[in-house]
Amino acid sequence: xxxxxxxxxxxxxxxxxxxxxxxxxxxxxxxxxxxxxxxxxxxxxxxxxxxxxxxxxxxxxxxxxxxxxxxxxxxxxxxxxxxxxxxxxxxxxxxxxxxxxxxxxxxxxxxxxxxxxxxxxxxxxxxxxxxxxxxxxxxxxxxxxxxxxxx
Amino acid sequence: xxxxxxxxxxxxxxxxxxxxxxxxxxxxxxxxxxxxxxxxxxxxxxxxxxxxxxxxxxxxxxxxxxxxxxxxxxxxxxxxxxxxxxxxxxxxxxxxxxxxxxxxxxxxxxxxxxxxxxxxxxxxxxxxxxxxxxxxxxxxxxxxxxxxxxxxxxxxxxxxxxxxxxxxxxxxxxxxxxxxxxxxxxxxxxxxx
Numbered sequence: 001x002x003x004x005x006x007x008x009x010x011x012x013x014x015x016x017x018x019x020x021x022x023x024x025x026x027x028x029x030x031x032x033x034x035x036x037x038x039x040x041x042x043x044x045x046x047x048x049x050x051x052x053x054x055x056x057x058x059x060x061x062x063x064x065x066x067x068x069x070x071x072x073x074x075x076x077x078x079x080x081x082x083x084x085x086x087x088x089x090x091x092x093x094x095x096x097x098x099x100x101x102x103x104x105x106x107x108x109x110x111x112x113x114x115x116x117x118x119x120x121x122x123x124x125x126x127x128x129x130x131x132x133x134x135x136x137x138x139x140x141x142x143x144x145x146x147x148x149x150x151x
Numbered sequence: 152x153x154x155x156x157x158x159x160x161x162x163x164x165x166x167x168x169x170x171x172x173x174x175x176x177x178x179x180x181x182x183x184x185x186x187x188x189x190x191x192x193x194x195x196x197x198x199x200x201x202x203x204x205x206x207x208x209x210x211x212x213x214x215x216x217x218x219x220x221x222x223x224x225x226x227x228x229x230x231x232x233x234x235x236x237x238x239x240x241x242x243x244x245x246x247x248x249x250x251x252x253x254x255x256x257x258x259x260x261x262x263x264x265x266x267x268x269x270x271x272x273x274x275x276x277x278x279x280x281x282x283x284x285x286x287x288x289x290x291x292x293x294x295x296x297x298x299x300x301x302x303x304x305x306x307x308x309x310x311x312x313x314x315x316x317x318x319x320x321x322x323x324x325x326x327x328x329x330x331x332x333x334x335x336x337x338x339x340x341x342x343x344x
Contacts, residue, residue, distance in 0.1 A: 013282060
């Protein structure tokens, strides 16, 4: 079919079946199907007055992305937050139960450094020395290490 | 997307419908018992449903009865609809069943699978009657596409929602149906096609 014939066929079909566009008469329909209409209305009584929108809101992709972003931000906030003072206290408390050798391990000293800097390291060393029954003024680091090796 | 010359030609003949919001919100409101939302859905889909029923029954008044019956069933069964975005296709399936029930009850069907158009009495003296006769020779699905496209002036997108097939499939089905119509009319002595 060429374009001219195609157009002619379109017009022919339109003229044959294109009657007036039907319009829906809701009042007539309600009169004709009263039971079905009542069934429809009865659902309004069962449904909550203010339907919860959260479920439909969370189904949207943007809501999922927003929720994920909030979780990441919260985790990030707690991870980058500076250590609270309580942490030092906890470390000090745990140090009380540790042996001097444990208090002077690299791991233990690193933790002390992260919690309170070089002062915390010195404090931990002093405590370890105290535990050993030595006086810090009379001992060198070399002596201390020699002593610990002996223990 | 279908950008064939056939589609372009039809766009000139048929008016474009207004842009409408999706059915989903209306369906959800109707499920909660909002009668206005259901009425709006009926108003929106009534022409398409009448077209579908008309293509099966061949009678406008019976087609309107079938469409209204389909809405009555839809009002009852609406909470059972799982995919609310497919409301139009679901409604069309109900409408086809309603049309078949009416056809059976009025003894319009010659067999369970053959839905023929009773209005298509072969009267060759009238061009319209010959076209009706040609339409009656098409398959039910092809006739449905023709009725929706010409009778209701639906876009390919709207037809895709109602029929549940792609726009390309609709385009192909429409072209094949028109070719068959043209061949039939040519056999009947219409020289232009």
